[in-house]
Amino acid sequence: MPSKNLSDDVTQLYNHISLISSKSACVDFSFVETDYALRVEAHAPGVFRLRVLAVDKLNNEKLSTRAKVHQEMLLVREEAVSEMELATLPDDVGWSLAQGETTLLLYRSPFKAVLQRNEQVIWQSQPSVLTRLDDSAWQWTTLLHEDDALYGLGDTQQELDRRGESLSSTGLARLPLLWSTRGWGLYVNTFSPVTHDLGHQHAELYVAQVHDAKLDLFLFFGEPSEIINQYSALTGRAGQSGLAPMGLWLEAQAHQNAEQINAVVAELEEQGVCLDVLDLGVRDAYVFQADKPLLEWDAERLAHPKAFAERRFELQLAAAGRPIVLADTALFEEWEDRAWLLINDEDGCAYQHPGDEYTQGRPFGLLDLTHKDVMRMWTERQRQMFDEGVAYAYCDANFQIADEVTGRGGETGDLLRAIYPILARQALFEAYAGHKTPQEGLVISSNLFPSAQRFAWQQGPRVENTWDGLERSLKSALAVGNSGVPVQVHRLGNALADTSTMTAELYLRWLASAVFSANFAFQSAPGLLPSAFDADTRALINHWLQWRFRLVPYVLGIIEDAVRTGLSVQRSMAQAFPHDEQARLWDTQYLLGPALLVAPVLHSGIQTKVYLPAGEAWWDMRTGWRYEGGTVLDVEVGLDSIPVFGREGHMLCLGPQAQHISEFNSARLLDEVWMFGMPEHNPVVMRNKIRVMQMQGSSYIKGLEGLKILPSEGLEVKRRGAEVRISRAR
Incomplete structure (x- = not known):
């Protein structure tokens, strides 16, 4: 939808606010010389809701039955559940609305908004932030800091940082959540079209044009994980x-009948x-x-x-x-x-x-x-x-x-x-x-x-059967995760594209990457099935499928966590390490859950590079060696391996070897535990309660009965009944 030109007289109408009333969770202001008001709510910890509505609707905002139904499709929590403290700014230039360490400053004239955390500005609007384009359209303008890297707003197969783009919400791959690595996020609560200019026309401005009779914004503050958590709690x-869909999938082609599909299944x-x-x-x-x-x-x-x-x-x-x-x-x-x-x-x-x-x-x-x-x-x-x-x-x-x-x-x-x-x-x-x-x-x-995050199992895009296609599939999953959708699964190639370009090397790299994801589907096309390759390649395919089944308890544990946090299975470097500018440049690496850093090989050859994010220590799962973060490694990776690093302080709980999900024993889902340094965090694992407690330099863990434990170098394991003690080797 094209941007509209603004006239100075319209801009000035919403340039001056005056306080009307205040409560612990809600403060109302009027726009002087207009019939409109600004309502600010402490909607949740870390969330302000800003609504522009007619003054006569402030105490009599009745929604029709249909409007309530539509609102429930967008929000699962309508009422404000937090509180804020209102104070007048020096010289009566405006007001501060404080939630703990975070304060929203609203300036009287010209009207603008500033968000501070511990007195540091993390977000601010442009002066005269609000303009009305016509009876059914508003514009909200944010000043962008040079450090603002912008993520979310739906699918992309290109750069994950959306800064410099112009997007319309009417596209088929669009989602409404936007966030910055500086610690703020924005969600426009509407089904109406929204145009996002993310510094495209003016590099220092983010302009949202909302084609709706009312304006309803949610402003989030915090780390990206906190923003996604609050966003998903708000919107669903x-x-x-469950366990069953974590196994192996085959996607049939539209023209195949039961006899043809059965032949493929039997061949596999x-x-x-x-x-x-x-x-x-x-x-x-x-x-x-x-x-x-x-x-x-x-x-x-x-x-x-x-x-x-x-x-x-x-x-x-x-x-x-x-x-x-x-x-x-x-x-x-x-x-x-x-x-x-x-x-x-x-x-x-x-x-x-x-x-x-x-x-x-x-x-x-x-x-x-x-x-x-x-x-x-x-x-x-x-x-x-x-x-x-x-x-x-x-x-x-x-x-x-x-x-x-x-x-x-x-x-x-x-x-x-x-x-x-x-x-x-x-x-x-x-x-x-x-x-x-x-x-x-x-x-x-x-x-x-909107609301796609409420329903599990988003399917990835169809891409070319090339190295570029593999990278596009990966970036799509990370972009969707940045936008609040927790699960996107991959297609192992594309049956509708040229399959002759799928080499054995590319196929194995694609499979290895897909194994370390939410899940994937084989494609029922001759050039994309294991039978298309030689015996050595098929043996490596089975090697990777064994890894898939061993990872099932961990991956499903991540998905179960998403029910509580909204966080995605595959988490981009920007989402996981927003303050590491170097990490954001490595946008085809990702965290698989909280414990594993995965760096898929997206090119031919066995030499590749991996960046280990700063401020952490990382354990190479192939060698057991420990590395300090903030470094780039040159690694040699055969077709039977993928660069995966365990995050220090975490554990990886693996399941047994299996050929089919039905072979999992519900009474014994776990087989082995890998430790990356001294355990500090409870492991993410399906349907199990494993708890870590630290005391006097050692870690005490309950829930590892009968499991094989592989500690990091320099640690020793002692079992005391149902409790395991991990301590430094003497």
């Missing part, structure tokens, strides 16, 4: 994904690759019957999920079904009469979307998921597919909904396009996970939208 977090089993989940891909696996509101399987492709039942190990199914009904059917006519389909305002009839490859070009209508009865029906039908054997649902719902299309509650245009993917994914999540306590399950999707 994902449920647990012969090579020692035992799949846990079969993903049928984005093609609709089931559709509504022509004359009944019942879902039926695509007979040409698989007929029924039991077509994959005869396997050595259980093979769970992930399948896609879109909320559509074909236009040339009796069911379409019935639901059009009942107003259960999205409507074309121009003629009052159900809107017919052009056909696509999955409907063989036949036009279709979209279920009106804004209608509660339709939403309930679609959720119930999905629950029936779960009962029939579909373990995980696939959901991409970024339909090109035209401006003239309207939903039941009057939603149209940008609003309808924004909320429709949320409703579609919410229905699937309720069907597949919402009935469980805790809500354990996942819905797979590759499209992004």
Whole structure:
């Protein structure tokens, strides 16, 4: 959306504030000579909420039922839960609003805002920060410090630092959270389009244009991990994904039928690759019957999920079904009469979307998921597919909904396009996970939208089968993690691209990187399966798959932590080490959870470089050697290895060797513990309570009964019943 030119008279209207009233959690100001007010809330520790609204709405802000529903899609916590202390600044130039060590300064005239922590400025607006572009658009301008590196706002396969870019929230890969390495973050709470100029037009300014009748901003302060924690607590977090989906996945191609897919699965089993989940891909696996509101399987492709039942190990199914009904059917006519389909305002009839490859070009209508009865029906039908054997649902719902299309509650245009993917994914999540306590399950999707972080299992992009494609896939996962989405899984290549460029060396490097991630999926294309390579390469593939299973307890532990913190599985250097400017330059390295630094090899050859972040000590998992941070290492890495360094003070809990996730013993998930220096932190591990206590220079650990312990050099282990003592070797 293009930027608008500002006139001086509009700018001056919002240039002077006056105090109206104050409470412990809320302070109201008026914009002098206007009908608008500024409400500032201490929304949570580390969070200020700033809202611009009409003065007559301050004590009478009533939302319609539909507006409340929309707000719940954006926020899970509407009320302010913190407090602040109001004081007048010297010479009556403004006010300070303090939350602990952090203070928001609001200057009277010209109006501007400054955020301080321990009296150090970490964020400030431009004087005359607020301008109104028209009746339904606002502009907020922030001054950028030379040290501001900006992250978030959704997917990118290029530079993770977004400074210098101009982005619109209407893009399909956009998310609303922005943060800076200087310790501030910003979230614009709206479904309306937002344009972010991140120093593109003026290097020293970040300009947000919000095309909404009201302005609602959340200002965060703290480390990136603290900002993401507060953001996800505010907007919602994902449920647990469970053990089963942590195994090996195969993504089938759209044209493959059950017989062809079964042949691929059997071939993989012969090579020692035992799949846990079969993903049928984005093609609709089931559709509504022509004359009944019942879902039926695509007979040409698989007929029924039991077509994959005869396997050595259980093979769970992930399948896609879109909320559509074909236009040339009796069911379409019935639901059009009942107003259960999205409507074309121009003629009052159900809107017919052009056909696509999955409907063989036949036009279709979209279920009106804004209608509660339709939403309930679609959720119930999905629950029936779960009962029939579909373990995980696939959901991409970024339909090109035209401006003239309207939903039941009057939603149209940008609003309808924004909320429709949320409703579609919410229905699937309720069907597949919402009935469980805790809500354990996942819905797979590759499209992004506000609230995407509430649903586990984001799927990575399709990229070229090249070294550049590998790097793009990695950066996409790190960018999404910077934006508050905890899990993005990788495709091991792209079946829709040229597979002849996938060499054995590239394949192994890609696999090694994917093993040290949330998870990945093999691609069911001849050039991207292990059978495409020689025996030595296949042996190395099995080597990496063994590592994958051993890492499952740790990776799932990270995902379980995300339920509480919102932090991602793969964490960029900027997110993990915001004050290390050198680390930010190494933007293809990442932390896997809190304990492991991973530096994938993204080029041909065995020589590579690794940067170890300053202020920490790091243990090479291949050699056991210890290195001080702040250094660059030249390392030699064979195809059976990847540069991984343990963070001092942490532990890595590994599972047993396995071929299939069903081989995990729920009573004994762990097999071995690696220690990186003297343990100081409780380890991240699935469903286990291992506690570390330090006393008199030693660490005492409970929960390691029966496990093999590999201490770092210079440490010794003593077992005393259920307790393990780690101390310096004498």
